[in-house]
Amino acid sequence: MKFWLALVRVPGVGPVAVQRLLKHFSPEQIFQASRASLTAAGFSDKLIEALQNPPWELVAQDLLWLEQPDNFVLTLEDVDYPASLKEISDPPPVLFVKGLLDLLQQPQMAMVGSRNPSSVGVKIALEFAQALAQAGFVITSGMALGIDAASHQGALNAGGYTIAVAGTGLDRVYPACHKQLATDIVAQGALVSEFPPGTTAKAGHFPRRNRIISGLCQGLLVVEAAAQSGSLITARMALEQNREVFAIPGSIHNPLARGCNALIRQGAKLVETAEDIFEELGQYNQVYKSIDAQINQTALDLEQQNLLKLVPYSPITVDNLVQESGYSVETVSSMLLVLELQGYIAAAAGGSYYRIQ
Numbered sequence: 001m002k003f004w005l006a007l008v009r010v011p012g013v014g015p016v017a018v019q020r021l022l023k024h025f026s027p028e029q030i031f032q033a034s035r036a037s038l039t040a041a042g043f044s045d046k047l048i049e050a051l052q053n054p055p056w057e058l059v060a061q062d063l064l065w066l067e068q069p070d071n072f073v074l075t076l077e078d079v080d081y082p083a084s085l086k087e088i089s090d091p092p093p094v095l096f097v098k099g100l101l102d103l104l105q106q107p108q109m110a111m112v113g114s115r116n117p118s119s120v121g122v123k124i125a126l127e128f129a130q131a132l133a134q135a136g137f138v139i140t141s142g143m144a145l146g147i148d149a150a151s152h153q154g155a156l157n158a159g160g161y162t163i164a165v166a167g168t169g170l171d172r173v174y175p176a177c178h179k180q181l182a183t184d185i186v187a188q189g190a191l192v193s194e195f196p197p198g199t200t201a202k203a204g205h206f207p208r209r210n211r212i213i214s215g216l217c218q219g220l221l222v223v224e225a226a227a228q229s230g231s232l233i234t235a236r237m238a239l240e241q242n243r244e245v246f247a248i249p250g251s252i253h254n255p256l257a258r259g260c261n262a263l264i265r266q267g268a269k270l271v272e273t274a275e276d277i278f279e280e281l282g283q284y285n286q287v288y289k290s291i292d293a294q295i296n297q298t299a300l301d302l303e304q305q306n307l308l309k310l311v312p313y314s315p316i317t318v319d320n321l322v323q324e325s326g327y328s329v330e331t332v333s334s335m336l337l338v339l340e341l342q343g344y345i346a347a348a349a350g351g352s353y354y355r356i357q
Contacts, residue, residue: 003064003160004075006054008094008196012047015090015194022076036325038067058196064177065171065197066098070186072097081102085215088241092194092212097168103161108139109277110217110238112210112231112240113224120346120356121224121256124248125150126157128221129208133276137281140165140217142209143178147223147231152185153240165212167205169197185338192216214238217232219281221271224317232259233240235268244280246271251314300342303327307335310356311345317351 021030024041029056030238035126038048043329066073074081074095082104083089097104109113109132111125131152139155141148155162164185170175172191173182185191195205196211213234214220220238222245225231238245247268250257264270271277300308310316310324320333335355339345345353 001029001073001075002056002059002063004094005059005196006031008194009055009058010050011145011257012050013106015092017047017133019090026257027075032228039135048110058198070098071170074101074104082216084218085185085212088211088215090211091215092158094196096170096193096196097190099162100188101184101190103138103163103190104192104216106161107136107281108140108163108217110140110213110220110234110243110282111147112141112149112234113223114214114231115148117146117150117224118254118256118346121147121355122150123343125223126154126270128223128248128274129154129162130158130160131243132221132277133158133162135274135278137218138163140213142167142213143181143185143191144207144236145172145175145177149178149181151223152181152189157187158212160188163216164189164191164273165209166193167189167195167209167218168201169193169195169199171196171197172200174201185255206230206260208236211237211241214241214243217243219244219246219277221248221277221354222260222263222268224256226248227258227262229259232263235356244269246277246280253314300339300344302329303331303357304335304338307332308344310340311339311353311355313355315348315350315354317350318354321353 007013007027014147024154025033030051035048065071074097076093080101095149111129113121125147133139133155138161139151143150143152143166152162152164170191175177182191210233214237220235220243222231222235235245245268247260247263248271249261249264269280307325310321318332322329325332339346348354
């Protein structure tokens with residue numbers, strides 16, 4: 001184990017370099033090989049210098065971390081290393097895991113999206129994560145703000161399981177405001193990282209994290225994403241890894257829907273209910289539970305139902321609703337409040353409203 005840990009601790013040695021090294025040497029042999037042998041295998045002087053001076057003191061710290069309860073380290077040689085992740089072009093040589101190790105072998109649905117989602121996006125993420133978790137999928141995401149956090153929470157709320165792939169060492173929580181969420185995930189899921197303990201958050205870590213999220217899953221669902229969202233990078237990685245990609249469509253007026261709509265144009269499956277996902281990935285379901293996403297409108301009186309029919313899925317102003325309905329401003333405002341509280345509509349900028357269901 002210590003030689004695998006040394007590999008990921010050596011500066012400048014990433015997953016691709018490790019794969020090249022393993023074609024010529026075992027992990028133990030890498031650190032015993034002579035400079036001449038490493039040179040003959042085609043490695044640079046800089047890399048050889050680093051390999052011949054590994055930071056053993058950091059490896060010793062990693063081994064101490066491994067001794068703590070519910071902490072695990074998986075290498076590419078371990079039978080518990082996720083088979084789906086091993087298939088990608090640059091699998092992490094080592095995975096640090098905290099929590100329920102066997103979840104990594106279970107069917108997983110990845111969920112990603114905006115860090116600054118709308119209230120509707122959060123609600124959708126919670127509901128889909130809950131439905132998918134109830135159907136037997138482990139929900140996998142990146143524990144970021146927004147859609148990631150809502151996806152993890154939806155799985156937890158359903159009594160299901162969830163995996164968070166971190167862009168830091170597992171002795172740290174990023175963002176820090178998710179400390180309680182991380183604690184809950186360890187109790188009802190697992191934290192996973194390719195970065196050893198002590199690694200802080202850096203911008204370059206998150207694209208690397210994203211390939212693990214997509215590599216672990218059978219399918220990836222994008223809930224909300226702007227045109228230049230990082231979630232689209234994860235979706236592209238998923239497509240390159242031959243994973244099923246799903247996207248929830250949105251209004252053409254909603255900037256947070258543009259990324260999802262673009263994915264659908266490029267061939268992602270349009271998703272409106274959890275059943276749309278089950279149609280594609282039903283072979284992975286352990287338990288199938290039909291999800292009824294329709295709102296029961298009989299709870300509304302006739303006037304409220306009539307007003308709801310006038311609210312489109314893109315924003316409309318109160319003045320326009322007054323004009324179209326013939327009701328007074330006071331009546332429309334009162335009914336809009338009821339419709340919003342019951343989850344039929346949501347408020348938008350400028351005093352507008354749009355329909356959710």
